[in-house]
């Protein structure tokens with residue numbers, strides 16, 4: 001059984017389905033810091049904090065800006081369990097892979 005991040009979605013026997021690594025992401029042009037923040041659904045300040053901590057996707061400094069290659073973002077997200085995954089249950093919603101929890105039963 002699997003629990004879905006959606007609290008209204010009952011546990012299901014159907015495992016969540018990992019979507020193919022985002023083709024759109026692979027072909028994307030590099031992310032700016034704010035585009036990356038938007039993509040990862042975190043505040044821009046979080047991206048800066050991650051960078052100070054040496055965490056987060058690899059970025060290249062170009063002048064005063066940081067540029068993040070889409071392939072690097074994709075790889076980092078996969079390492080974090082941040083892979084787009086579709087609920088196999090009622091809601092059919094898309095969440096990160098790590099948000100689904102297997103439960104016994």
Ligand SMILES: [Zn+2]
Pocket residue numbers: 004005006009087088089090091092093
């Ligand atoms: Zn669900």
